[in-house]
Amino acid sequence: MKEKIAVLMGGRSLEREVSLRSGERVFTALTQLGYRALALDVTPELVDTLRREKPDAVYIALHGKFGEDGTVQEALDFLGIRYTGPGVIASALAWDKALSKRLFAQAGIPTPPWVTFTSDAFKEMGAASALDLVPGAVGGFPVCVKPSKQGSALGLTRVEDAAHLPDALLTALSYGDAALVEKWVDGTELAVSVVDGADGPEVFPPVEMVAKSGVFDYTAAYTAGATDYYCPARLPDDVTLEVERLARECHTLLGCRGVSRTDMVVDEAGRPLVLEVNTSPGMTETSLLPMAAAAAGTDFASLVGRMVRVALDRVE
Ligand SMILES: Nc1ncnc2c1ncn2[C@@H]1O[C@H](COP(=O)(O)OP(=O)(O)O)[C@@H](O)[C@H]1O
Ligand SMILES: [Mg+2]
Incomplete structure (x- = not known):
């Protein structure tokens, strides 16, 4: 049997339901890959359970506050347990749009004023x-x-x-x-995912989202038929190269590890602008990271396996 991996899912954030859906799929994938998978909700007993179970790594399938802002990462660092996705500083920076946008602007990464x-x-x-x-x-x-x-x-x-x-x-x-x-920037909405691997960060093909409501919000993301997706995005080659370069730069600038997904808008003049970076992207049936990975020939289980490998191989 391979290593024991605890999947953290649920929690109390506003994105609890999505997290449960991400977590269940990740749990199934880990089991398929031969890992000893363990599903854990975030409750006041979590730390106790982790100390008792001693997983070799944690897959963080939490979204939003506490899961994505550095809180759970800080707790896992303290417990000496490795985990998927970025560490405390990158998580906290990406979660805070006011700070990360300042960093983008300073680094010459275009972001809307x-x-x-x-x-x-x-x-x-x-x-x-x-x-x-x-x-x-x-x-x-x-x-x-x-x-x-x-x-x-x-x-x-x-x-x-x-x-x-x-x-x-x-x-x-x-x-x-x-x-x-x-x-407000009118244009083409994109999500560009970056996943680390043996050869460093790999940028997956950009996903284009066309939300019928005009805003890619919760309803647009999780209601069947509310959004049309194109992967790879329908962009001229030079713009595709530019958005891929920007996603990689954002990943590196914030110090992301394992995974990041950068949301962007390409304005009507063809200029990409970065909105934000996500450090615990959704992993549901309709989520953008698995869609991008599939377009690059990486199926869901391989994607999960790769993220877990990065976590297990982390040297501190
Ligand atoms: N400046 C903007 N111009 C146009 N649309 C925007 C802008 N900011 C956000 N949006 C829309 O709202 C969605 C969510 O915004 P985003 O900045 O990615 O925050 P989050 O996903 O963390 O809520 C975007 O995917 C986009 O549809
Ligand atoms: Mg977003």
Whole structure:
């Protein structure tokens, strides 16, 4: 028998249901691959269970807060248990759009213009009096208002004019302490996955998402027929090369290990802009990473096997 791998799934984040679906598929794949797989939900007994079971590695199938923000990674580091996906720093940076976008901008990686508001800046410093500066700072309306730390487009609003900005900010800030106001970019939506392997990071073909609603949100991602997918994306060759280069650069810049999935928009002039990096991409039947892997000839079980191999081989 091969190593014992615990699959962490569920948890209490807003993406619990998706995580359970990812986790169950990963569990099945691990069993097929001959690993001793163990499914674990995140409960107050988790640390105790991990100490007792002593898995050789953990597959993190959690999405969202606690699973993707460095929390579970910190706990596993402390317990001395290896895990799939990036470590604490890369997870925390990617989870925080306000910080990761600053890093992109600093590194010359194109990202839509934006400003960040924190609830503290509103409460303690009267930041509301600067809302009139927003259109000038981001290049006019429409804008996308979203929580800095969230996923599945939760708390996200497209805002057409200044009158609707305060409400959208309140919505976004109800999910966390910081919100982004970002230039809305019309164009082609892409997700570009990077998975480490024996020869370093491999970029899988870009997936293009055409959500019928216009926003690739929770409903668009998880309702049958709500989105059309194209993999590889319908892009000119030079743009494909550029988005692949950007995904690899984001992976390296944030210090990602094992896996990352960079969400981008290619604007109407053909210029790719990075929206965010995900460090625990969905693994459901309709998820983007498995779709991209399949287009590159890597089936689901091989993909899982590869991510687990990277985790097991990690030397600290
Ligand atoms: N600046 C933007 N311009 C156009 N669409 C956007 C913008 N920001 C987000 N979106 C839409 O909302 C979705 C979710 O946004 P994203 O930044 O990827 O956050 P998350 O997936 O973490 O919620 C995107 O896939 C896209 O459909
Ligand atoms: Mg996204």
